[in-house]
Amino acid sequence: MHRCMKMEIFDLHADIGMDVLSKKLKGEQDILKTYHLDKLAQGRVLGVGMACFFEGHENWQVAQAMVNALKAELEMNQDRLHFYKGGSLLKDRLNAMITIEGMCFIEDEPEAHLDWLYGQGARIGSLCWNDENALATGVKGNPLRGLSDLGKRAIQHMNKLNMIIDVSHTNEKSFWDVLATSSKPVIATHSNTRQLSNVDRNLTDQQIKALIQKGGLIGLVAARWFVSKDESIQTAHQLALHAAHIKDLGGMDHLAIGFDYMDFLEGNFGRASMASDLQDASQSQNLIQALRNVGFSEEEIKKVAWGNVESFLDKHLSA
Ligand SMILES: [Zn+2]
Numbered sequence: 504m505h506r507c508m509k510m511e512i513f514d515l516h517a518d519i520g521m522d523v524l525s526k527k528l529k530g531e532q533d534i535l536k537t538y539h540l541d542k543l544a545q546g547r548v549l550g551v552g553m554a555c556f557f558e559g560h561e562n563w564q565v566a567q568a569m570v571n572a573l574k575a576e577l578e579m580n581q582d583r584l585h586f587y588k589g590g591s592l593l594k595d596r597l598n599a600m601i602t603i604e605g606m607c608f609i610e611d612e613p614e615a616h617l618d619w620l621y622g623q624g625a626r627i628g629s630l631c632w633n634d635e636n637a638l639a640t641g642v643k644g645n646p647l648r649g650l651s652d653l654g655k656r657a658i659q660h661m662n663k664l665n666m667i668i669d670v671s672h673t674n675e676k677s678f679w680d681v682l683a684t685s686s687k688p689v690i691a692t693h694s695n696t697r698q699l700s701n702v703d704r705n706l707t708d709q710q711i712k713a714l715i716q717k718g719g720l721i722g723l724v725a726a727r728w729f730v731s732k733d734e735s736i737q738t739a740h741q742l743a744l745h746a747a748h749i750k751d752l753g754g755m756d757h758l759a760i761g762f763d764y765m766d767f768l769e770g771n772f773g774r775a776s777m778a779s780d781l782q783d784a785s786q787s788q789n790l791i792q793a794l795r796n797v798g799f800s801e802e803e804i805k806k807v808a809w810g811n812v813e814s815f816l817d818k819h820l821s822a
Contacts, residue, residue: 510788510808512548513592513598514550514761514787516552517763519539520569520570521554522539524573536580539784550592551600552761554603558634561607584597585598586624588820602669602692604629605634606631606657607632613654613657620666627667628668630650630658631644639680641672646675648674648676655680658684665820667687668681669689670682670690670714671691675710692722694706696749704726712752722760722761739789740796741778743797746797746799758806762787765777794807
């Protein structure tokens with residue numbers, strides 16, 4: 504009956520903050536309008552976590568420049584988007600959040616740095632990308648090293664601010680340290696299951712169960728190697744099977760989406776990094792159809808695509 508209807512989607516993770524700064528430094532303007540807003544609308548993506556992404560070498564000046572550049576673009580496009588910092592999501596335009604991926608730029612006084620990020624509107628953040636930094640250890644860092652004392656202070660302060668903690672890139676030791684330290688639910692904005700693709704960026708069943716138990720979210724990611732190690736099945740269908748596995752583990756109310764589209768990035772990233780039928784935001788409905796094809800009901804798909812994130816944000820950012 505509703506098979507052709509597009510469904511509203513909240514995408515928890517797209518590296519748009521990074522894209523805004525890098526294009527701005529090349530002299531471009533109006534980057535959201537030129538590169539992003541139409542594609543998101545075509546895929547009926549009505550919510551997006553715009554990530555300011557830091558690989559491990561960036562300093563505080565760079566971090567501030569990226570957040571400021573993204574914030575300026577968000578404020579400039581208020582006619583087409585809602586710069587979301589909490590409260591209710593709107594349904595008549597894009598809800599755009601500032602998120603922080605990696606905090607290598609914090610080497611002391613995490614509270615003061617986090618206060619500034621929060622003040623600019625950032626509402627989701629991860630302490631590390633794949634790197635090892637003063638706060639935490641990412642998947643490419645020393646497996647025996649987890650959170651530092653400074654990192655624990657950062658988690659406690661994020662709890663105090665109501666800034667949502669993202670563990671998508673942490674190594675296993677940091678993951679468990681974050682869960683033990685945080686008094687609030689924790690999310691993985693863009694990670695799949697190791698059961699279906701055994702890579703370090705994906706989550707073990709034990710990790711998935713722990714996120715569920717703590718009331719968190721798990722965002723399905725369309726980066727092709729996280730979908731499958733078999734190149735012939737790097738598709739939306741295979742990604743939907745990750746969703747089915749998380750559902751089997753009790754995660755129906757904890758499933759979300761964090762596509763991590765890279766079509767707009769240069770260098771090592773790009774369209775070639777994505778599942779074959781999820782290459783940019785305009786193709787996002789392919790995952791909705793794939794979820795139908797693997798047996799999710801319309802009500803369940805609404806939860807994955809939008810409802811679970813909406814409830815989570817309502818609960819944790821409305822205060
Ligand atoms: Zn990432």
